[in-house]
Amino acid sequence: MRYMTNNMDLMEEAFNHLHEKDPIHPMRCDIEETSKAVIVDVDVPSFKKENLKVNFNDDVLTISAAKNEEEQDTNYLLKERVHQDLERKFYFGDYELATEEISASYKNGTLHIVLPKKIKKDETVYISIR
């Protein structure tokens, strides 16, 4: 199963996909939840770091990528790659996240976003001894 939906309700998919053969959003993502954070990895190959934007507002994480590329009159023998601006949104309303501490890094075409969870007041936090 390629589409796995948990209690994380995804308010995307109101998007006309470029390729009907490919039902997955062109920004492929993996989402993983650990006890401390939610980790989102998004593939945005060929986009430059300067042209990527990540923001978190009203429980929605928005990732947008601008191509800034002038299409030349090239003679394509094969054209499968995405040649347009992309955007994808994820709803995180079911999580209590420490929004101030969200961090993102970009390497080899993959955007790695860490959304740390808020530590609850009544929760015991174990600190490891070095």
Place this chain on the structure above:
Amino acid sequence: MKYNPVRSNLFTMSDLFDDMFPSVESHMKTDIVEYEGGYKLTMDLPGYKKEDIEISMKNGNLTIQAEHNNSEEEKDEEGNIIRQERYVGKCSRSFYVGDNVDIEKIDAVFKDGTLSIELPHIQKEEVEDKTIIDIG
């Protein structure tokens, strides 16, 4: 996969294969442009490192192979996977480019998860047909 009521009743062989072997077209998306002096191939390989990619030429076939080397990747804790769309593993794709490619001059660059390969045609040296014969 999107729910399709018609399709869900028809479990075809191709569906089975699609799930077992995701098609290379979906995770090695490629553009090929032909220009005057050769071909330019651009392939998306997000998440791979430069060292993970191998490019080879044999009998006019250009093969690109990529494999994740996760040995050094730091993993503190095994998390709960909520969504998995990205392809992880080994993949390979070949293109027939013919014999008219100058193998010595193939140039490849990997940047921001995209591999760009320039494949110049063999430049036919213009041989001067004229041979001047001195009249003795």
